[in-house]
Amino acid sequence: MTRATIIGSGPNGLVAAVSLARAGYDVRVLEAAETVGGSVSTTDLTLPGFRHDVGSAVHPATLASPFFQAFGLAERIEWIYPEISYAHPLDDGRAAIAWHDIERTADDLGADARAWRSLIRPLSQHIDGVVDFTGNQLLRIPREPITAVRFALRMLEQGTPLARRAFRTDEAAALLSGVLAHANTPLPSLASTAAGLLLAAQAHAGGWMYPRGGAQQITDALASDLAAHGGTIETGSHITDLTALDWGDAARGDVVLLNASPRLALTHPDTPPRYARAISRFRYGPGAAKVDFALDGPVPWTNPQVAQSPTVHVGGTQAEVWESENAVAKGRVSDRPYVLAVQPSVLDDTRAPDGKAVLWSYIHVPQGSELDATELITRQIERFAPGFRDRILAHASVPASAREAINPANIGGDILGGAFTIPQALARPVLSTHPWRTPMQGVYLASASTPPGPGVNGMAGWHAARTVLEDAGTPASLHDLFG
Numbered sequence: 001m002t003r004a005t006i007i008g009s010g011p012n013g014l015v016a017a018v019s020l021a022r023a024g025y026d027v028r029v030l031e032a033a034e035t036v037g038g039s040v041s042t043t044d045l046t047l048p049g050f051r052h053d054v055g056s057a058v059h060p061a062t063l064a065s066p067f068f069q070a071f072g073l074a075e076r077i078e079w080i081y082p083e084i085s086y087a088h089p090l091d092d093g094r095a096a097i098a099w100h101d102i103e104r105t106a107d108d109l110g111a112d113a114r115a116w117r118s119l120i121r122p123l124s125q126h127i128d129g130v131v132d133f134t135g136n137q138l139l140r141i142p143r144e145p146i147t148a149v150r151f152a153l154r155m156l157e158q159g160t161p162l163a164r165r166a167f168r169t170d171e172a173a174a175l176l177s178g179v180l181a182h183a184n185t186p187l188p189s190l191a192s193t194a195a196g197l198l199l200a201a202q203a204h205a206g207g208w209m210y211p212r213g214g215a216q217q218i219t220d221a222l223a224s225d226l227a228a229h230g231g232t233i234e235t236g237s238h239i240t241d242l243t244a245l246d247w248g249d250a251a252r253g254d255v256v257l258l259n260a261s262p263r264l265a266l267t268h269p270d271t272p273p274r275y276a277r278a279i280s281r282f283r284y285g286p287g288a289a290k291v292d293f294a295l296d297g298p299v300p301w302t303n304p305q306v307a308q309s310p311t312v313h314v315g316g317t318q319a320e321v322w323e324s325e326n327a328v329a330k331g332r333v334s335d336r337p338y339v340l341a342v343q344p345s346v347l348d349d350t351r352a353p354d355g356k357a358v359l360w361s362y363i364h365v366p367q368g369s370e371l372d373a374t375e376l377i378t379r380q381i382e383r384f385a386p387g388f389r390d391r392i393l394a395h396a397s398v399p400a401s402a403r404e405a406i407n408p409a410n411i412g413g414d415i416l417g418g419a420f421t422i423p424q425a426l427a428r429p430v431l432s433t434h435p436w437r438t439p440m441q442g443v444y445l446a447s448a449s450t451p452p453g454p455g456v457n458g459m460a461g462w463h464a465a466r467t468v469l470e471d472a473g474t475p476a477s478l479h480d481l482f483g
Contacts, residue, residue: 287413
């Protein structure tokens with residue numbers, strides 16, 4: 001039986017493993033940590049009974065993913081579908097609310113109702129085309145060219161300083177800037193707009209859902225399917241050099257897939273100099289400084305609608321969000337940083353003891369920063385939720401400089417698998433129609449450093465597995481593997 005070794009048990013690694021196991025390969029997954037899932041895991045980080053997501057917390061891209069649709073993830077675990085996709089508090093108790101219902105969102109935006117509908121509704125109504133365009137290798141003809149053109153035009157509208165004129169109200173401008181800031185790149189820019197428009201469209205399409213019980217449920221579903229098809233997972237296996245790895249015989253078709261930084265490929269003795277130079281040029285972006293809180297009750301937001309939203313963008317006005325993200329790009333952190341916060345216990349009573357709550361949060365920081373973001377995040381949330389500080393029972397802080405020790409793929413604390421820029425969206429990590437394939441026989445890349453990039457969608461893992469099958473002369477589709 002042909003052997004497949006996957007290094008890393010993040011979602012892309014497990015997706016590749018499941019796909020190849022179903023195709024008849026003898027699959028083993030090697031994970032450096034003592035637990036499975038990488039950043040897609042859930043554990044007690046602060047106090048017993050408070051269940052925190054280690055990495056990703058809300059998953060708008062997951063159920064829109066062609067892989068997870070074929071895999072049937074929606075039926076395998078229980079999902080929570082919030083009525084509010086995300087909220088953005090402002091001073092004086094105001095807030096902008098992205099309801100799942102785009103009409104309700106637009107109506108709340110008053111003078112900007114028409115502008116919001118015009119910007120987002122054509123994308124949310126054709127979300128499959130948007131996902132196809134953004135969720136695959138870009139050097140290809142999209143399946144829905146009209147949707148791709150619509151998306152590209154809106155990128156041009158919102159990805160330049162002219163975006164300041166797009167809306168008349170603080171609420172609409174903040175609502176969009178908060179979702180664009182997920183990209184951890186300067187604002188405004190084409191790259192941040194591409195990432196943000198996809199998320200905004202998903203907010204009004206499938207919504208910003210998350211698994212009851214935490215992100216670990218996604219990992220467990222994949223691991224269970226892998227075991228059912230004969231695959232194994234070995235934790236505590238930290239692979240830093242491919243020359244020391246026993247992964248079989250490439251000449252007979254054995255393969256190794258790297259759900260890790262592409263830099264690991266440079267340890268292969270047959271790496272061509274040209275490929276090595278290309279991988280070495282691939283840039284990593286700013287980091288994330290994360291803080292998890294155990295709370296003696298819900299966050300006391302001034303605006304009651306913000307208290308209903310699992311996802312909250314805490315950053316103030318559009319100008320403040322832009323200043324925060326651009327400060328990071330210049331190597332510093334704003335005194336009023338953009339905070340991406342998730343309060344899962346608003347709708348999930350499994351995440352904290354009765355009457356208590358958990359809060360997941362992070363800010364963007366320069367790569368490798370040693371900053372403990374606890375005070376900055378606490379002060380920024382207190383601005384919109386007076387009394388928040390008094391509800392903190394415990395917290396756990398992970399600076400960007402510590403993330404690589406937890407997940408070796410998070411170079412310098414970069415949780416996106418590489419700087420999110422338009423050139424690196426095309427060359428991720430190299431310019432190729434099949435960037436998952438390396439020049440070394442039997443070696444493939446299967447991480448967020450390959451298309452389509454970050455997000456718990458599993459598509460990088462699926463593309464890598466599909467490339468393996470094509471190279472072996474046994475091509476298979478998702479339908480072939482999952483029915």
